[in-house]
Amino acid sequence: MSFSVSDQLKVTLFDVKKIQYKSRVIFDYVQSCCTVAYIKKGEVTTTFEGKEYVAKQGDVMIHRPHKPFNVISKTDGIHYLFNIDLKVMEEVDFFSMYPLGKVVKIRDPILYEKKFDELRSIWLQETNEYRTVQSSFLAFSLLHEVIESSKFGGKRSPNEEYITDRFNNVLHYIEKRLGENITRDELAQIYHMNPVYFSRAFKEIYGLTPMKMVKKLRLLHAKRLLETTDYTMEVIAQKCGFCDSPHFTHAFRSAFKISPSEFRKSIKNTKRGFIPTLLDK
Template structure:
């Protein structure tokens, strides 16, 4: 039995390397080729097209060309990666024919690492006449392992619950600092995230931008203080992060169609009515 492969395949392998780091933060990184990064050690949060993925030891991250992505790791890590460009018939992207997930769990990490070490060894032999052919074959063997791993349920989906849990801490931070001057950049920096990306993902989860959430929580806090304390309007304005009472009054009225003093008066009248009713009964 014989067979032939008629598709013309153009392979460009640009780099093969191992990276070791203490922590890593990369924002809006764009490259001209694919980067296939295997995580030997560590845990990484990687973002792509508004979604966030968690990649752990034994996973492969596949970063697309000409598409910005983020990589965040707060722990020590070791990555095995190679940069590659694959074209079928010289113009069709190989990965468009065989699409893979952003993160794939490798079925046999020991085998993958062994093949990568072979590729790395050949890549470093710059005087080897067969270096180009051998390294291309070995890169294909790694891609084959990734493709087979994805078939066996190794494709990871965006971990949206993980995002939500992390941003709950942002809400706690806002609630504990309502009297301070809170900025979007400050909130994004807490998690070492690009402010624009942070704002976009935050809105996807909560339906509000970070700064509109700050405003909402300030208004809710103001209502609680008006309902439960006898503090002056000026004091409440300061505790809720407003520069002066006129600004606070204007914002409160726009949010609830009533001024702070009118709202407090309505609450007191409601309480008196309830107490009188209970006494009459």
């Protein structure tokens, strides 16, 4: 049995590029082709059909044609991406017939990056008479890696732990302002929600009200400062948003059943206990 590839599969490669950015925010973006974006560096929240996914270093995001999506990153990042239109029987989108996950963890990032560099090199050779054929073959090779990675369990679905929490931005907001006064209304405003409804929805996800979460994050930060710094109790109380040292001590003891000073002493004793063992080696 024989067949003509042109009758079965039509491929058009539009662009191959590397993107570096400080932060990235794209809302409701729609394109006429598919984008396969590999994350060389960074972490991205991508939203598709009402579901959120986290794509990390070594992952590929697949943005499908004619489907709006969001991309949000608050950190530095580098993406390797190519735009491709892939049709079966010249009219059916390949990714609708052979659906892959929105985010796929690549099984061999080093191999994928090497293949992408080959593709990028060929793509830039505009005077190369074989450029179209070679770049198409290399793009297929990258798609093969994505498909194989998905088969090997790299597909990330919205039912897995990689999904972002609905109020993930609130947690980041709190962590950056632990030493400041934070109110429920202020947190609700981030999502333009009624404070009562926001508090109820937040608790359904985390099991804590927003303000109890603020307190929890403050105490965890205080614990880290006790373990890693020599700050006084007054300084730690200030950095973690407690009005003074006695309030901080009371809250810490209530949460961990030990005072901050006792906790710090136990940490120092534990560290000293390890020293002879390490020196004996």
